[in-house]
Amino acid sequence: MLYIHCPYCEEHRSEEEFHYKGQAHIARPDDPDNCTDVEWADFIYRRDNPRGEHKEQWYHTVGCRKFFNAIRDTQSYEIKTTYKVGEQPDMAAGIVTGQQGSNAS
Amino acid sequence: MSDRQERDQTRVWMQQLPSGDVRVESPLYHADLPSMMAINDDAGADTAGGVALAELPLQAHLVIRGRAEAPGFQESLTQALGLQVPTRLSSVSDGSQTLRWIGPDEWLLTAPASQAFDIETKLRAALPGHVAVVDVSGGNTILLLSGLHARSVLKKSTSYDVSDRNFPLGKVVTTTMGKSQAVIRRVDELGWELIIRRSFADYLWLWLQDASAEYGLSVHE
Amino acid sequence: MSQTNLRISGGRIRRDRPIAFTFNGHRYAGYEGDTLASALLANGVDVVGRSFKYSRPRGVMGMGAEESNAIVQLGATDATEVPNVRATQQALYDGLVARSTNGWPNVNFDLMGLVGALAHRLMPPGFYYKTFMRPAFLWQSYETLIRKAAGMGSSPVAPDVDRYDHMNHSVDVVIVGAGPAGLAAALAAGKTGATVILVDEQEEVGGQLLHRQAKIDGMLGADWVEQALSILLSLPNVTVMARTTATGYHDHNFITLHERVSDHLADQAPEQSVRQRMHRVRAQSVLLATGAIERPLVLANNDVPGCMLASAVSAYIKRYAVMPGKDLVLMTAQDDGYRAAIDWHDAGHKVVAIIDARVTAGDDCTQAARSRGIAIFPQSGVIEVIGTTRVKAVKVAALSPNGEQVVGNPQTLICDTLAMSGGWSPAIHLSCHTGAKPEWREDIAAFVPGLTVQKQWLAGSVKGDFRLADCLSAGSEAGTATAAFCGFTSADAVAHQWQVDDWDDGPAMAYFHVPHTKATSRAPKQFVDFQTDVTAAGIEMATREGYESIEHVKRYTAMGFGTDQGKTGNINGMAITARALGKTIPETGTTIFRPNYTPVTFGAVVGRHSGQLFDPERYTALHRWHLAREAVFEDVGLWKRPRYFPLAGETMDEAVARECLATRNGVGILDASTLGKIDIQGNDAREFLGRVYTNAWAKLAVGKCRYGLMCGEDGMVFDDGVTACLADNHFAMTTTTGGAARVLEWLEHYHQTEWPDMEVYFTSVTDHWATITLSGPQSRALLAEVSDGIDLSGDAFKYLDWRQGSVAGVPARVFRISFTGELSFEINVQAHYAMHVWEAIFALGDRFGLTPYGTESMHVLRAEKGFIITGQDTDGSVTPFDLGMGWCVSDAKPFSYIGKRGMARQDCIRTDRKQLVGLLTVDPNQVLQEGAQAVDDPEQTIPMTQLGHVTSSYFSHCLQRSIAMGFIRNGHARMGDIVYYPNLDGTATAAEICSPVFLDPEGARQHV
Known part of the structure; x- marks a missing residue:
């Protein structure tokens, strides 16, 4: 179960408080009516499926009810950072969960 | 305020409480808590070592929305309620009214039952800009969970960290409770307040009774 | 009892507390402190089970989680059965009843044993695949026989009488394993003030120190354990849990601990106590001191x-x-x-x-043996055991x-x-759960944990440090390090140096493999995996047959597939595979262990989420009344809604017929409180509605309501409902019962991520307002009796108006909207007063023939009018036009609202899409099956050309005939055509395509 830092509550919370909302930064086209069918299909269906870092959207459903973004490694499930809608990710924010660690001793 | 706005707004919110003699039923009315209190009394239950549960029913519950950083918003809210606006994950209480941070633009106010309409009226007049006030009194109830094992019951019910160092007095957290949810506030050393939704009240009441069973449960006013 | 003969002095059993237990029907005696395995050994019970494939007699081999032979069925009754219990991990309690898992008809005379002994040559690896998989249709019956004969344990058949529980924890350090390394680590971390949970799967902490001769600081191991434990118990920040197994190590340092709270007490457990508890722990750091398993x-x-x-x-x-x-x-x-x-x-x-x-051999051990006169045969092997x-x-x-x-x-x-x-195999299982790939260490001939993404530390044998002194010092260092990682350090920074007196x-x-005078393939069976009966010869055969990947060898031979996951056998099996392939062990690779480390009972997995608490049941404020009226309930989402209210002796059909007719002819009353309700405020609220609904909202006046359809960006309908304009900047939206949460999240999603500058707030008021619907020609007259402050006349309070007033003395908002096609009023009052209002209406209702109706009647009544239910008449592939609801789609709105572009896609504007139509069976008494597929030609050979399915179908007592709605390809252009619905018996039901509005198409009944 993931441990996710909500950038609004400024705390880590258990995954069960959140809904996963898919890939982040999929902007609704400004002029839908002049999109081709292919462009519209890109918007509503086609998503990246990277092996590694993935920008994704989460909703703090049972909490502050705010949407936010996360950068998560799809292999290790490490969450590098989370950031508010409209913000740029701060990779140095120090809120990493599942840090590349260690068999430290 | 234009005539039209005035006419509109008189329709928007209303005194929702009846003036006459009307039976009112809290979400746990059917659970007949008074009869369970009588059992405590008969048994002379020692409540100190276990878990005590009470419903604080029929309070006024108002959702207040607004931009915390908007000019004049916090000042107006403070002036209207006589309460500071709580910051992230905290609450402010004067004993009668309690204001809780729910999200960056959302607060939950509780107050004595009869005050909902007056407070809503006052807030609508006072708050500037883009705001919303919603009476949700009928949709919530408050449970008070206390006793030496209250924390254990919470640990059975939510994955949120309820240790002293993470959950000081006055902190407010909306989180999972069983398979439902609650707004949890630490009210004193051994006491916790849970604001729960009406339709889930029966489930959570059963859940908490069951979770408390091994510690001994008593019901209080 | 025979046990006294095999008992010796010493040990940690409580001789003052004798215990009686039963195994395979025989009564035996043991002591508190015994495991079932030690008590069986003490009673001279050699054979405790039969092996899986060859049915060979098996006895106790190990003493803990690694045991792969002594696996028993525990429990005296149908309700308390527990399969697959390792006798080595089951504390003995008074009255314990166990029997062999394997062995049928019994452990001493075993049918499969005869087969196995006579015909074992016929059961090579892959035997089950090769023998039983064809013909495939017989597999199910083979499987039943195999399971019974092989003895896979049996499931309890009665409800579990015990209580189980979950508990969540957030701590700084979890230490798994309370042997020397774990205890030393807990002492070091504990003194820093960090919160520590130390767990051990055995009945008491100490691990090997409980039976080793070595001394620490001059103390016997067991005494040192006692001292360490007393220090730990005095620290309030440290929790020590014995008989608790760390079963899984999951993402982000989430670890599950399976505590057997009262398994050792059984009937003596305090009332209300739980039997087992699953602890769900979020740890800042995890220290694995899980030790090693002997091969x-x-x-x-x-x-x-x-x-x-x-x-x-x-x-x-x-x-x-x-x-x-x-x-x-x-x-x-x-x-x-x-x-x-x-x-x-x-x-x-x-x-x-x-x-x-x-x-x-080493000097110390040689000396110890020689001094006792024990003969040593160097460079020798036991090549065969004699005995059965x-x-x-x-x-x-x-x-x-x-x-x-x-x-x-x-x-x-x-x-x-x-x-x-x-040799010793480090217990790397939990590390594997994190995705870490084990690494082979040639110097100790063992796999150790590989690098992990988790915040994990290691100490002791799990790391390959087998010497006691190293375990203690590594434990101490790791304990200090884990605490420091969490921000806790001790003023007393000097690590304790223990004096260890042990062999060097x-x-x-x-x-791994002792040869025989005969070739492996001809030698007596040399077992690798005892639980699944995998032999060295079997592995060699697998490699001969071309299986080169260790993962394939594992699956072909079943090595590691038992409930012990190959704890004792896997390394030996990999070594034999490597040799057979002419490779090294690291070249051959290893299989990965997965959760759970040892089997977990379903009870512990479920916790208290069972029975009444399995899922929340949501109740309306009127639930008590429905119960008293003996309503039959239906699940709608999590809600319990009355489906119908049968009178004494009534069937559902009879009740629904009565409820529908009463509503059409008089007045019915429905608890509609479960409808989702969302309060929408803000200057941009109206514009927002226009973007999320398909129809126009710009001109909806205060005091008016409007029905709307919500679509996804793909143009497909996903919810619908009525929204009222309370003020120019304030609306009350209703959603379907099941869609409430989804719609609120949908609105928030668009507001927060697409249009954050729009001034609008959404608040759920579903629970706040109770909704009571009065429907039928008499509804106005009844409401007039009980309401105040509302002019109910048709001119003053029109269809799709809402008014504020009071009902039964309670302030109310009344909406004149209808889901039945009748004159209807939806009364909304604060839920705390709903019961009063409901009962007040009933007090006056007799005169009007007031009849409560449930969701089943509601469905029939709305279907008579052709009103859709999203989720029943839609399935995510249906546009408003497919529904024949183009009237609810605006093309005049300036903003390209959600769904507009989607429904303009090439595929959505095809004329031959499946479209929703009404269906009237030619025989009015035949009711179509919901889900049935229409065809044009019932004589067509299978597969027939399918036209679409029935979505709603009922017998309408009002119309005295069956009615249905369903999809038909190009159906809107096929009014009057006959289609056929093939039945299972070869017949087909004919139906005519028609408008879905079966009753009052002009709307005369609701516009009164």
Whole structure:
């Protein structure tokens, strides 16, 4: 179960408080009516499926009810950072969960 | 305020409480808590070592929305309620009214039952800009969970960290409770307040009774 | 009782607390502190089960989680059965009842055993695949027989009477394993003030210290454990949990701990206490001090009862005061194995010989054996065990220096017990759960945990540090490090240096498989995985048949597939695979262990989420009334809604007929409180509605309501409802009962991520307002009797208006909207007052024939009017036009609202899409099956050309005939056509395509 830092509550919370909302930064086209069918299909269906870092959207459903973004490694499930809608990710924010660690001793 | 706005707004919110003699039923009315209190009394239950549960029913519950950083918003809210606006994950209480941070633009106010309409009226007049006030009194109830094992019951019910160092007095957290949810506030050393939704009240009441069973449960006013 | 003969002095059992238990129908005696395994050994029970495939007699081999033979079925009743319990991990309690899992019809006379003994040549690896998979249709019956014969344990058939529980924790440090490393770590971390949970799967903490001769600071191991434990228990920040297994290590340092709270107390457990508890722990850091598991050696007939792990022999002698036999032979490839022989000798029994595969052994162990007069056979091996239900003798022979060939003539040594010590395999299982790939270390001939993404530390044998002194110092250092990582340090920074008095163990030999004078394929069975009966010959055969990947060998032979996950067998199996392939072990690779470490009962998985608490049941404010009226309920989402209100003796059909007719002819009353309700405020609220609904909202006046359809960006309908304009900047939206949460999240999603500058707030008021619907020609007259302040006349309060007033003295908002096609009023009051209002209406209702109706009647009434239910008449592939609801789609809105572009896609504007139509069966008494597929030609050969399915179908008592709605390809253009619905019996039901509005198409009934 993931441990996710909500950038609004400024705390880590258990995954069960959140809904996963898919890939982040999929902007609704400004002029839908002049999109081709292919462009519209890109918007509503086609998503990246990277092996590694993935920008994704989460909703703090049972909490502050705010949407936010996360950068998560799809292999290790490490969450590098989370950031508010409209913000740029701060990779140095120090809120990493599942840090590349260690068999430290 | 234009005539039209005035006419509109008189329709928007209303005194929702009846003036006459009307039976009112809290979400746990059917659970007949008074009869369970009588059992405590008969048994002379020692409540100190276990878990005590009470419903604080029929309070006024108002959702207040607004931009915390908007000019004049916090000042107006403070002036209207006589309460500071709580910051992230905290609450402010004067004993009668309690204001809780729910999200960056959302607060939950509780107050004595009869005050909902007056407070809503006052807030609508006072708050500037883009705001919303919603009476949700009928949709919530408050449970008070206390006793030496209250924390254990919470640990059975939510994955949120309820240790002293993470959950000081006055902190407010909306989180999972069983398979439902609650707004949890630490009210004193051994006491916790849970604001729960009406339709889930029966489930959570059963859940908490069951979770408390091994510690001994008593019901209080 | 025979147990006294095998009991010796000492040990940690409570001789003052004797216990009676039953195994396979026989009564035995043991002591508190015994495990079931130690008590069985004390009673001379050699055979505790039969093996999975060959049905060979098996006895206790180990002493803990690694046990792969002594797996039993526990429990005296249908309700308390627990399958697959390791006897070595089950504390003995008074009245315990257990029986062999394997062995049918019984453990001493076994049908499969005969088959296995006579026909074992016929059961090679892959046997089940090769033999039973064809013909495929018989597999199910084969499987039943195989399971019964092989003994896979049986599931309890009655409800579990015990209580189970979950508990969540957030701590700084979780330490798994309370042996020397774990205890030292807990002492170090505990004194810093960090919160620490220390768990151990055994009945008491201490691990091997409980049975080892070594001394720490001059104390025996067990005394040192006691001292450490008393220090830990005095620290309020430290929690020590014995009989608690860390079963899974999950993402982001989430770890599950399975605590057997009262399994050892059984009936004596306090009332209300839980039997098992699953602790769900979020840890800042996890320290694995899980130790290591001893490997048996692969040699001929190494599964005969009496063959045991050397460390288990020591544990039974020193910890449980049980002699597992009289005369011991030890077969070892490392110094550590000698300890079992020394313990055996010192307990006063005969050690026949120590057989050591190595050319030379360490000085300390050699000295210890020589000084006791124990014979040592260097560079030798036990090549075969003789016996069936108990070891009778072993054959010993000299080996080549690398141990791979027999070079001397075998001699026979008489003994009844063979202790085996092939080396130690670090218990890397939890580390594997994190995705870490094990790494082979040549120097210790073992896999150790690989790098992980988790915040994980290691100490002791799990890391390959097998020496006691190293375990203690590494534990101490790791405990300090984990606490420091969490921000806790101790002023007393100097790590404790313990003085350890122990043998200095020399190097072990990487040794797995003892050869026989015959080739492996012809030698007696040399078992690798005892639980799944995988042999060395089987693995070699698998490689001969072309299986080269260890993952394939595993699946072909079933190695590691038992409930023990191959704890004792996997490494031996990989070594034999590697040799057969001519590769090294790291080249061959290893399989990965997955959660759970040991089996977890379903009870512990479920916790208290069972029975009434399985899922929340949501109730409306009127639920008590519905119960009193003996409503039959229906689940709608989590809600319990009355489906119908039967009178005495009524069937559902009769009740629904009565409720529908009463509503059409008089007045019905419905609890509609479950409808989702969302309060929407803000200057941009109206514009927002226009973007999320398909129709126009710009001109909706205050005091008016409007129906709307919500679509996804793909143009497909997903919810609908009525929204009222309370003020120019304030709306009250309703959603479907099941869609409430989804719609609110949908609105928030668009607002927060697409249009954050729009001034609008959404708040759920579903629970706040109770909704009571009065429907029927008499509804106005009834409402007039009970309401105040509302002019109910048709002119003043029109269809799709809402008004504010009071009902039964309670302030109310009344909406004149209708889902039945009748004159209807939806009364909304604060939920705390709903029961009063409902009962007040009923007090006046008799005169009007007021009849409560449920969701089933609601469905019939709305279907008579052709009103859709999203989720029933839609399935995510349906546009508003497909529904014939183009009237609810605006093309005049300036903003390209959600769904507009989607429904303009090429595929959505095809004329031959499936479209929703009404269906009237030619025989009015025939009711179509919901889900049935229409065809044009019922005589067409299968597969027929399908036109679309029935979505809603009822018998309408109002219309005295069946009615249905469904999809038909190009249906809107096919009014009047006949289509057919093939039935299972070969017949087909004919129906005519028509408008879905079966009743009052002009709307005269609701516009009154």
